[in-house]
Amino acid sequence: MGLLSQGSPLNWEETKKYADHIRKHGIIQFLNIYNKVKDRQKDVLKWGDEVEYMLVELDDVDEKVRLSLNSGDVLETLQEQGEKINPNHPTLWRPEYGNYMIEGTPGQPYGGTMSEFNTVEGNMGKRRQEASSVLNPNETLCTITSFPRLGCPGFTKPECTPTPVEKGMSKSLFVPDEVINRHPRFSNLTRNIRHRRGEKVVINVPIFKDKCTPSPFVEVFPEDDGEAARAALPDHIYMDAMCFGMGNCCLQVTFQACSIDEARYLYDQLATFCPIVMALSAASPFYRGYVSDIDCRWGVISASVDDRTQEERGLKPLKTDKYRIFKSRYDSIDSYLSSCGEKYNDIDLTIDKEINEQLLSAGIDKLLAQHIAHLFIRDPLSIFKEKIHLDDENESDHFENLQSTNWQTMRFKPPPPNSDIGWRVEFRPMEVQLTDFENAAYVVFVVLLTRVILSYKLDFLIPLSKVDKNMKVAQERNAVQEGMFYFRKDIFKGCNPVLDGTSSSAQNGLETDGGNEEYTLMSIDTIINGKEGVFQGLIPILNCYLENMEVDVDTRCTILNYLKLIKKRASGELMTMAKWMREFVAAHPQYKQDSVITDKINYDLFRKCDRIAKGEEQCPELIGNPVNKFK
Structure with missing residues (x-):
């Protein structure tokens, strides 16, 4: 979860005194990095996945499952047994927001050969086995996006009590502070987001209206001082803490590009896939002990870290704050970075004009300058006393302070100072899946997409406002089957100003959906599997790519097995995790x-x-009947 500095964290009143200092030196640090590596070329393709896990205790006597608050001990043991004695250990372990969460990654990034796809699931299996081996009796490791009863009485082991009226980090009615990771960054973020906002975060998720659900569904909160009553909406599940969002688990992939230009191109192209793949991976239909009417966590996590004041949210006229800010700091991207994407940047972009001018004067091009100047309208949220005055030539903590707390669907990542790491992009919208097979399938699918995009010079760009609309649709219940998504029709035309027309005329043509020649509404089945006369489909394109590559039989079988899962999820032949969980609950006696x-x-x-x-039970309606060679 971004930068993990050690030291003494400052509260919000102390932090905001240094906000301008952090922004000023963050830009200097970015410029120092950029000037050193802007012309860097020919970095090899490397990539890696990140899987977040929950630690839970299954109590067979009381027939309850609880979140196990011992990730610190588990993490320490895993690191002591792994990377601390062997720098080439095949797995790496890192902390996450919840005191019941850990993050696992491969020990070394994967390379550019096709045979690497054959090792992903095996490495994920090693991670699961490794972490499971150090758990207490009755504990298990889960890759489930959202714990259904998070925030319900007695949902943790050991049991802890929320402290809404006492001094604390979240002051939640539902979530005790003990669920927050013990690293000071996490509790400090929780407290400072609440203080900067001026009130607790507000999360309202529509409840699924079943036959016997009260209508209207209205809750009464005994410990409420009035804040919840004002914030909670009828027919919604109300939540009031960062943990309800950041306490969810996800699946992410980071790619190293060969150059900054390739990284920018990939960033833009993959941004259009974020809502599509998010809907395909939907896995979080339950919140605070209720069945919701959404299938994905994205809006929940966005609201859970929304530190904007009432002025910044447009609820009051700007008086003490500088900007009207249209999104939470956890949201979809607001601007494309490549020249191909410029004409599709149709979202009003709030930028720090002084920083923008400084970047332009330093030789940064318009698109990258406005991207950074947009990230830097935010305040730093977590500063450590020992990390205020830094060597801007050789450190990047101030830049990363703001970069890593802009949690967007895609992240554009400059190389760390003085490292052999190249320009990278991070794909962030996926929900984590139940099995290693599924997680490997989604990762390989996205990595293959990047190979095809770069090899065939494909162009999936559409106006960013349409991508935002797709993000909203993607979170709806059963969006895979029922949602319609804006998607580009001719992806082989490429980025060619002569073919695309001038920016202004193309932009005018993009304002209306009727008769638009570049994009149309499609189902996910059409996008993934194709439909004659509409779109050729991503799976057929990937299959064509594979046929033209030299791939050994074993690797080809592995890849086709993964693509079969994606294909069947898109067609509805296999359920998403969200739908499967809903059906399990609906059928429960x-x-x-x-x-x-x-x-x-x-x-x-x-x-x-x-x-x-664990492979002890088959679930053909969720994952089909794959051949598991990693058991």
Whole structure:
């Protein structure tokens, strides 16, 4: 989760005194990095995945499942047994927001050969096995995006009590501070987001209206001082803490490009896929013990870290704040970075004009300058006393302070100072899947997409406002089957100003959907599998690419197995995790069609998930019948 400095964290009042200092030196640090590596070429393709895991305890006596708050001890043991004694250990472990979460990555990045795809699932299996081996009895490791009863009474082990009226980090009605990772960055972020905002964060998720769900669905909160009553919406599940978002698990992939230009091109092209792949990976339909009417965590996590004041959110006229800011700092991207994308930048971009001018004067081009100047309208949220005065020539903590707390669908990552790492992009919207097979399938699918995009010089760009609309659709219940997404029709035309027309005329043509020649509304089935006369489909394009590559039989079989999962998820032949979880709850004998997930339902769900993840039980409706050579 971004920068993890050590030291003494400053509270918000102290932090904001240094905000301008951090921004000023962050820009200097960025310029120093840029000037050293802007002409760097021919970096080899490297890439890696990040999987976030939950630690849970399955209590067979009480038939309850609880989040196990011992990730610190687990992490320390894993690092002591792994990277600290062997720098080439095949797995790396890092902390995450929740005190019940850990993040695992391959010990070394994967390379550019096709045979690397054959090792991804095996490495994920090593991670699962390694972490599972150091857990306590009755504990297990889960790759489930959202814990269904997070925020319900007794959801942690050991059991802890929320402290909404006492001094604390989140002051949540539902979530005790003990669920936050013990590293000071995480609790400091929680407290400073709340203080900067001027109130607790507000998350309202529409509840799924089943036959016996109260209508209107309205909750009463006994410990409420009035803030929840004002914030909670009827027919919505109300949540009030950063943990409800940042306490979810996800699956991410980072790519090293051969140059800054290639990184910018990939950043733009992959941005259009973020909502598509998010809907395909939908896995989080339950929140705070209720069945929701959404399938993805994105809007929840966005609201959970929304530190904007009322003025910045447009609820009051600007008086003390500088900007009207249209999105949370956790949201979709706001501007393309490549020259191909410039004409599709149709979202109003709020930028720090002084920083923008400084970057332009230093030789940064318009698109990259406005991207950085947009990130830097935010304040730093977590500063450590020992990290205020730095060597700007050789350190990048101030730049990363703001870069790593702009949590967007894509992240453009300059190389760290004085390293052999190249320009990178990070693909961030995916929900984590139940099994290593599924997680490997989604990762390989996205990596293959990047290879095809670069090899065939494909162009998937559409106006960014349409990508934003796609992001909203992607989170809706059963969006894979029912959602319609804006998608480009002719992806082989490439970025050619002569073919595309002038920026102004193309932009005028993009304002209306009717008769538009560049993009249209498509189902995910059409986007992934193709439809005659509409779009050729990504899977057929990937298959064509594979046929033209020298791939050994074993690797080809592995890849085709993964693509079959993606293909069947898109067509509806296989369920998404979100749909499968919904159907499990709906069929449970204790479910009363009232949108409530009881302890017993949750326990039975996790028991089944654990057996499936360990390969002890088949689940053909979710993953088909893949050949598992890694067992």
